[in-house]
Amino acid sequence: MLTPERHRIILQLLQEKEVVKLHEFVEATQCSESTIRRDLSQLEKEKKLKRVHGGAALLQQKREELSVFEKSTKNIHEKQLIGKYAASLIQDGDCIYLDAGTTTLQMIPYIEAKNIVVVTNGIMHIEVLLEKDIPTYLVGGLIKKKTNALIGRGAIHSLQQYSFDKCFIGVNGVHIDFGYTTPDPEEAIIKQTAIHLSQQAFVLADHSKLNESTFAKIAPLQEATMITDETDEELLAMYEAKTTVEVVKS
């Protein structure tokens, strides 16, 4: 039996069963364990499946880019709620900065304001924005492969040519002492710049981000209104002492 035929059988079995044992592949293809192992290694390299002890598992990582709205994102439901609320803050005629990242991405489908202009540094945002016929400007700069965000000197320079009514920023940590933080200093500078260029700044942070802090500081809490789904009264009171907090309820 030829290699591509075996590969086809392997992938087909995986379609049917999600997780398949090595021996099942051997039976289906009538060839040795060694051969199947080699096939699995190769297919794993090609990102067609994931090897697991005892066999192989289906991998649907590719959907991440296609259906950004699917489950691949953590806390997707919370992010959608926060996104929906944030989108409702946009008013007709606003000039908006939308930060890169999955949280702000969730806002776009819910935007209803007319006659707005959006500037973003998120390449993934473009497609969705254009689909809604929203005039979109992209910040220039270096493309960060992992997150598809635009960063670096060029991005900042490019950003400084604009000013905004409102900006919506995603963060990785919100901390009572360290303020808003994110792991990549390059991204932190962009977010910081956007906040300074905006009349009003909003930070979108689901409950998993609260009381967390990561490497690079973006801004102190009071520089932006925080939008979150956290419901712990005590925790919220702590942050409300420092800045404005909007809580989204399901």
Add this chain to the structure above:
Amino acid sequence: MLTPERHRIILQLLQEKEVVKLHEFVEATQCSESTIRRDLSQLEKEKKLKRVHGGAALLQQKREELSVFEKSTKNIHEKQLIGKYAASLIQDGDCIYLDAGTTTLQMIPYIEAKNIVVVTNGIMHIEVLLEKDIPTYLVGGLIKKKTNALIGRGAIHSLQQYSFDKCFIGVNGVHIDFGYTTPDPEEAIIKQTAIHLSQQAFVLADHSKLNESTFAKIAPLQEATMITDETDEELLAMYEAKTTVEVVKS
């Protein structure tokens, strides 16, 4: 048995079975292994099938590649040839500007130079460039929905922060009097700017573009080397009197 008939049989068997062993071809055609091997080599070159160890497989183009590289583009084959040649001009360490558009897009798969940096205003280019691990900068600006190109004041301003060893520009018309032209003045300005920022400028124009002219003027002929697949001697001589012309042969 004649060559075209063998080829027909080979392709037909593949239609029926997806993956076919060498020996099955031998049986079906009653000729030697050597002949079949030669046939398979040739048919693979013509992209009619894919050789695999032990036989041949039907080649099923990935949908992604199909959408970007295939039928949506006119003169795809010529553009690939031109793209391949243009890509070979890139040298290790070059800073390159890649204009938006399908022709320049065809270059990317063929780029082999190491340690290069690419700046582009084509959003479609990003994915392909990043896949090849080429550090990529995106020009800022307004996103033109129809072509997914970045245009406008912001784009020019963003572009002027760089300078290039070489730039590769797509055009819609090449005319002995009007020079290089394109329908959208906004795009024309970008292309023009890129040419002025480059040590060497290359215009990619398949034969359908020659002796055509569209609304917005980019630059006179002599400001860029023209890369084309046109083979009419007389026509070429006319352009060669005005500028450097590189002709790609299939």
Add this chain to the structure above:
DNA sequence: TAAAATTGAATGAATTTGATTGATTTTTTG
């Protein structure tokens, strides 16, 4: 007829395969 192209056979090189080895991981058992 001579030159060019095609064909089939022969050669050694390259690839694939299944078995075997000992190492690693998981499960069972005390």
Add this chain to the structure above:
DNA sequence: CAAAAAATCAATCAAATTCATTCAATTTTA
């Protein structure tokens, strides 16, 4: 919880298959 047993694994090897290349014989073409 830990040791033993079982299963699975990666690495290696030799046999078998398949491959590209070459060359002479044949057919086609000029």
